[in-house]
Amino acid sequence: MIRVSDGSEIRTVTLDRPKSRNALTQQDLNDLAEAVGNADQAVVYLHGEGTAFCAGADLDVVAGLEQESATAFAEHGQHVADTIERAESIVVAGIDGFARGGGVELALACDVRVATPDATFAEPGVGLGIFGAWGGTVRLPGIVGMGDALDLALSGRVVDADDALRMGLVSRIADDPRTVAEEIAQNTPDALSVVKNRVRDRSSADVQAEREAEAFGTLVAKHAENIAAQRD
Template structure:
């Protein structure tokens, strides 16, 4: 269900269940969490096999759950999304084809969402009397704003890559999202981790600024030779 390929600077994690549009079961969630959080590479590139990125939770699983089990499944998905968000590596979602429900929520937990022109997005749970419960009601309004989030969730409508770009759901629309992962991996690994940590910090602004200055000082000391060389070039 989850395939891993370790390459220079990038771990490629593939949701490999195309016959089910890469829908996730509990075992799939566990495998995904391990694949992302175990990476030594500075960048993890998450993609889907076949014509979909991820259809979200496998409805064959959901249909057999009682109330308590459904709550546990939601919490399971939340833990995995939180782990993806918190991991040291920069996680880039390369979205080609359909992202639905939990697939959107998984992408929201990534640091960057890069789409192709053929990518589409929807939170269709409302049509079943449900909603996205893998952190979707938290991350979606935070990323696209409350109005856009409510429009997507309440209507269940499908949007294309251009509209997703306009509302900030994705960062870029490109022909080959993997190239963005490679571009990021070409930078210093410690600096990438520091940037992610600082931008994810939810402490009070004064504490964030102190930590920002401390981290900047450490990086300047570490890269003193490279900075001096660049200064010598007059840039």
């Protein structure tokens, strides 16, 4: 179950299946994509109910899949992660407790990942003869580097919040991750959107530089009064 609560600046999206450590079914994935992708707020705060962020795919679902349907399920999860990554809003993952497999991969798609001191992370799929296919082999190396990505994915070992911070798996550690979402939401929405789009741009360096300059010019013209007021 995906729960949505709207404020003026932050949409809170809660993974709400605490008895299953917020493991996700296909319907949950659909609802998650809609909740994040359709947000009008500048910031979306994504977190889990109870003692876990997300255990990834519901293994009761995975166990019933055949090869073709398993491929489709992986593609479904990849689509949801892409929806999170490409959302107009800034998506902040608040990770408290247990994050495993697909839960880690959905967090990787978020713009900012904030862990509590009690958060733990793992890609345990290899122990079951599978692996994280919601972008685990795609986003993980780009975020933590090839060495740590291979270590996590091949060993299935559990890392704590401090190790996650060291390798760049999370951006910060905070007792209440929502405070980071609130901090970001205090800034100008269109500037937030531009920064997200510029940082995530995968065009050539020349194209990125041109787009960066054009976006800066647009924002300066739009917010000239605010900029001038800071001089006084």
